[in-house]
Amino acid sequence: xxxxxxxxxxxxxxxxxxxYRAFTFVLTFxxxxxxxxxxxxxxxxxxxxxxxxxxxxxxxxxxxxTQQISHVxxxxxxxxxxxxxxxxxxxxxxxxxxxxxxxxxxxxxxxGERLPIRLYLTMGMLTSGLFTCLFGLxxxxxxxxxxxxxxxxxxxxxxQTTGWPSxxxxxxxxxxKGRRGLIMGLWNxxxxxxxxxxSLIAGYYVxxxxxxxxxxxxxxxxxxxxxxxxxxxxxxxDLKGVCTQSNGVNNHKLHKSxxxxxxxxxxxxxxxxGAKKQSSDMxxxxxxxxxVCVPVQQVVVVKSEAEPxxxxxxxxxxxxxxxxxxxxxxxxxxxxxxxxxxxxLYITKAAHLDAKQAGDLSTLxxxxxxxxxxxxxxxxxxxxxxxxxxxxxxxxxAPTLYFFSMMRQFGPGPTICMLLVCGGLVNGPYALITxxxxxxxxxxxxxxxxxxxxxxxxxxxxxxGSVGAAIxxxxxxxxxxxxxxxxxxxxxxxxxxxxxxxLRLVFKELSSDESRPGASVELKEH
Numbered sequence: 001x002x003x004x005x006x007x008x009x010x011x012x013x014x015x016x017x018x019x020y021r022a023f024t025f026v027l028t029f030x031x032x033x034x035x036x037x038x039x040x041x042x043x044x045x046x047x048x049x050x051x052x053x054x055x056x057x058x059x060x061x062x063x064x065x066t067q068q069i070s071h072v073x074x075x076x077x078x079x080x081x082x083x084x085x086x087x088x089x090x091x092x093x094x095x096x097x098x099x100x101x102x103x104x105x106x107x108x109x110x111x112g113e114r115l116p117i118r119l120y121l122t123m124g125m126l127t128s129g130l131f132t133c134l135f136g137l138x139x140x141x142x143x144x145x146x147x148x149x150x151x152x153x154x155x156x157x158x159x160q161t162t163g164w165p166s167x168x169x170x171x172x173x174x175x176x177k178g179r180r181g182l183i184m185g186l187w188n189x190x191x192x193x194x195x196x197x198x199s200l201i202a203g204y205y206v207x208x209x210x211x212x213x214x215x216x217x218x219x220x221x222x223x224x225x226x227x228x229x230x231x232x233x234x235x236x237x238d239l240k241g242v243c244t245q246s247n248g249v250n251n252h253k254l255h256k257s258x259x260x261x262x263x264x265x266x267x268x269x270x271x272x273x274g275a276k277k278q279s280s281d282m283x284x285x286x287x288x289x290x291x292v293c294v295p296v297q298q299v300v301v302v303k304s305e306a307e308p309x310x311x312x313x314x315x316x317x318x319x320x321x322x323x324x325x326x327x328x329x330x331x332x333x334x335x336x337x338x339x340x341x342x343x344x345l346y347i348t349k350a351a352h353l354d355a356k357q358a359g360d361l362s363t364l365x366x367x368x369x370x371x372x373x374x375x376x377x378x379x380x381x382x383x384x385x386x387x388x389x390x391x392x393x394x395x396x397x398a399p400t401l402y403f404f405s406m407m408r409q410f411g412p413g414p415t416i417c418m419l420l421v422c423g424g425l426v427n428g429p430y431a432l433i434t435x436x437x438x439x440x441x442x443x444x445x446x447x448x449x450x451x452x453x454x455x456x457x458x459x460x461x462x463x464x465g466s467v468g469a470a471i472x473x474x475x476x477x478x479x480x481x482x483x484x485x486x487x488x489x490x491x492x493x494x495x496x497x498x499x500x501x502x503l504r505l506v507f508k509e510l511s512s513d514e515s516r517p518g519a520s521v522e523l524k525e526h
Contacts, residue, residue: 017236024174024233028167029187031121031228033194034221035163038132038156040198041213042094043341043362047348047355048210050077050086078210079144089146091477094341096150098470100157105466108161109459117166122229124162129222131156132214139211164462168438169455173235181386184435185377192366192373192427195340199366203359316456321387322441324505325433326464328390331498332430334468335397335491339365339426341473346484351415364416368423373431375424386437387505390429394499397425398492405488429498434462468494 004012014022081089112120135152137143175183202213233239316322343365347358372393380389404418438458472494479486 017239020233020236020239021174023231024170025183025187027227027231028171029190031125031224031232032163032167033190033197034125034217034224035128035160036191036194037198037201038128038214038217038221039160040195040340041132041202041217042097042135043344044199044202044206044355044359045210045213046090046342046345047358048077048206049081049090078139080146087477087480091474093146093149093153094473094477095470097153097157098337098466098473100154101161102463102466102470104158104161105164105459105463109165109456109463112162112165112169112455112459117170117234118229118232120162121166121232122225124159124166125221125225125228127159128156128163129218129220129225131159132218132221134218136211136214136218139209140215164434165455165459168435168458170232170234172458181377181379181381181432181436182374183377185374185431188373188377188431188435189370191431192369192423195366195369196363199344199359199363203356206355206359316460319441319457321437321505322457322460324501325387325437325441326461328498328501329430329433329461329465330468331494331501332390332394332426332433332468333465334472334494335401335426335498336430337469338472338476338487338491339423342476342480342487346480346487350484361415361419364419365423366427368420369427369431371420372424372426372428373435376428376432377436380432380436385506385509386432386440387502388509390432391499391502391506393425393428394495394502397422397429398495400425401488401492401495405485430465434458434465438462 077086083089131152135149135156138149138152143149171184171187198217201216202210205212205216344355344358344362347353347361348355351358351361353361376389376393380386383389400418400422404422438461441457441461472491475490476487479490
């Protein structure tokens with residue numbers, strides 16, 4: 001008999017529950033990637049909605065037939081964004097999406113705790129796909145009404161609030177405290193991956209048919225919604241009877257054959273005495289081995305129907321650290337989303353590139369964001385200081401933004417480096433707060449193991465951050481009319497305010513002798 005290949009032996013070494021854990025990690029990653037993939041096209045299409053036709057006008061005034069067509073308007077883009085106030089109109093369109101997203105996020109977390117996550121997320125993705133496609137149909141159907149585009153943005157912003165609380169709650173249910181910063185840093189790269197894919201897809205169609213820049217991402221998120229309905233596992237407890245024994249005994253058979261003690265058949269997952277402790281990142285991702293299903297004694301049996309009640313909004317605000325991190329995220333997300341919605345247009349104007357080239361170049365900012373998010377998670381795990389890690393990155397981001405504002409004076413090489421570095425420093429704190437910190441606070445010891453609070457805490461933090469996400473692009477649209485330097489001064493001020501809001505937690509961490517992950521919020525495994 002031929003020996004079993006090493007790769008197959010490696011795959012077979014993981015039990016069924018571990019594979020479910022890895023599958024949930026990948027699936028939720030792809031689900032939220034599709035959310036950001038559908039948000040990105042608007043930033044790519046902006047430069048097509050209002051084309052830079054200054055040179056065209058100059059040439060026409062010098063031509064000999066200009067006097068005959070002096071009253072004919074030169075086509076500068078897609079009405080109503082072809083006029084001189086296009087920046088304000090585009091800013092208002094961004095605001096309509098982001099403001100509704102921010103307000104809806106507070107409600108979404110509360111609703112998400114009371115509905116099945118799988119169904120809630122599925123409906124959100126299907127309707128988001130519908131409204132994203134509707135925006136693209138504005139090109140196909142030759143629609144030039146500003147109210148139509150604002151309505152679509154409002155509706156899409158509302159339904160997209162179903163995404164973040166749902167996926168964070170799901171991933172938090174499957175993964176414990178451990179090296180949460182590393183795991184969440186890797187997982188949160190879906191934001192940048194979605195932005196990159198959205199930029200590439202939108203950039204491919206933007207010059208020929210910008211409607212497809214929205215229709216294709218809309219179809220993708222709708223298809224992912226169907227996949228979510230078919231495959232998403234909300235909680236390990238949903239897999240009734242699926243747990244594994246390292247001694248080779250099939251747990252499913254044990255569950256069927258177990259007659260119980262005093263009429264009780266509940267099984268609890270426990271770990272062997274003296275079992276070797278796992279420490280590798282792969283074992284953290286896939287779960288612990290040496291688990292056996294053992295019957296509990298009658299004295300400690302807990303009724304399965306006794307579930308903790310959902311936490312109140314006020315109760316979530318009372319968790320130490322929630323308020324500080326929420327307002328810090330407001331300013332951090334203000335900076336991040338200003339880049340998300342305005343970076344391609346800024347590159348178009350500053351570097352004099354067309355829409356596709358600017359969209360492709362802007363993906364480097366998201367590549368840096370992936371590295372920054374992972375680095376923030378690793379460092380915060382190593383030091384056990386989430387707030388301090390965020391504060392250092394925010395402190396470094398401010399001068400980086402200043403140099404980035406002078407991009408037009410740099411060559412291609414320095415511009416690429418600035419995009420990568422700026423993306424890492426801007427998105428690092430944003431990624432850490434929205435993932436690891438939110439999950440830490442959602443499992444705070446004051447909750448006494450109530451995992452149902454995670455959705456509400458996540459929604460409060462990200463909802464507050466989304467207020468900044470709504471304000472940033474709006475201010476960028478207003479300030480850019482006076483020059484792009486004003487926009488970058490606003491972004492630097494926001495970074496400093498985010499840093500100031502974390503100072504109390506930073507001092508607490510630095511004065512503490514504890515070095516475990518999440519020490520600033522005194523975490524406890526739920």
